[in-house]
Amino acid sequence: MTLAPQHNYWGHTSPPGIPTVYSLTDSGSIRVLWALEELVGQNALESYNLKAFERSNTTKKAPEAMKEGFRLGKAPILTVSPAATPDEPPTPFVEGRLILQFLADHYAKGIWDSLSPEDQARNIFFQEFAGTTISTLTSLTLTMDMIPEATPWPFKPLVKLLFVPLLSVFKETLVEPFKLLEDTLSDEKPWFGGSRLGLADFCMIFPLDTCVARRYFDAGKYPNIIRWHKTVHELPAYQRAVKKMGGYNDSKI
Incomplete structure (x- = not known):
């Protein structure tokens, strides 16, 4: 072998x-x-x-x-x-x-290092949380959302009838995780990595971009998440990354 x-x-x-x-x-x-x-x-x-x-x-x-x-x-x-x-x-x-x-x-030469042991633990936790809880629930919700979109017309009304209620159920599973994310961010700790940008923020961007683009949560209830998301989207480095990717969010993922 x-x-x-x-x-x-x-x-x-x-x-x-x-x-x-x-x-x-x-x-x-x-x-x-x-x-x-x-x-x-x-x-x-x-x-x-x-x-x-x-x-x-x-x-x-x-x-x-x-x-x-x-x-x-x-x-x-x-x-x-x-x-x-x-x-x-x-x-x-x-x-x-x-x-x-x-x-x-x-490569980073310490620019993403946490500023305190508390921030380091926070950064590690939210890297894992982004890749497991948030990404998994977002992927399941996205699947329920996209199956009707991809269904041929003769069957689309029936499939939507079946999957729209399921989509609502899966959106509901995002509520408590999003409350945790909302309560985590603050003026003092504006990043998921803590006081400064960390690996957790890079891990979190794709599922949150998906949720924002497809309106999987009520933005009015999560001002800290929306502020974080807006801050990331205004970063020149993020904007260059989107441009180099060649296609991102144009079709709402």
């Missing part, structure tokens, strides 16, 4: 060189693109390479070409070779939160 090579492990003595990110339109790639643009904007990283792909118009899936970066072909993917030997086959890094941690460990 042939064993798969180890991924998401930097086993070189040389530091990593210029990374390449494989991005897909309307996807969680926004987390990594935003982080990379923050690194470049703050001179922590000189540059990065971008391979941007578009979803299929019919299936909405990623193209086979994305498997060049990693065998599963799921965005985002980050590949990097050692700085000392840039022609060496690159190591792939996958799963958004792990990619972000790799960027923080090897």
Whole structure:
């Protein structure tokens, strides 16, 4: 039996060189693109390479070409070779939160480090909360929302009749998690990472962008979340990331 090579492990003595990110339109790639643009904007990283792909118009899936970066072909993917030997086959890094941690460990030069032990614990918690609770509930709600949209016309009225009530149920499951997010943010701690932007904020942006774009919650009840979301959208690094992605939120995810 042939064993798969180890991924998401930097086993070189040389530091990593210029990374390449494989991005897909309307996807969680926004987390990594935003982080990379923050690194470049703050001179922590000189540059990065971008391979941007578009979803299929019919299936909405990623193209086979994305498997060049990693065998599963799921965005985002980050590949990097050692700085000392840039022609060496690159190591792939996958799963958004792990990619972000790799960027923080090897490129960020402390700019995302927490300012206190309390903030550090908060930052770690909300990274996990974003990737499990919020992302899972958002994905389930999105599925209930999109099935009727994708159903051919003769069957669409019946499918909507079945799925619209289910969509309401799944929206309701977001209420308590969103109350937690709302109560967490404040003037003193405006970021999910605490007093400053942290990895938790990068992790949180994709599910919250989806929820805002598709109106899965009553914005009037969550002013702190809306303020955080507006602040992120006004960041030059975020705006550059959206532009480089080539398509994001245009079709409400």
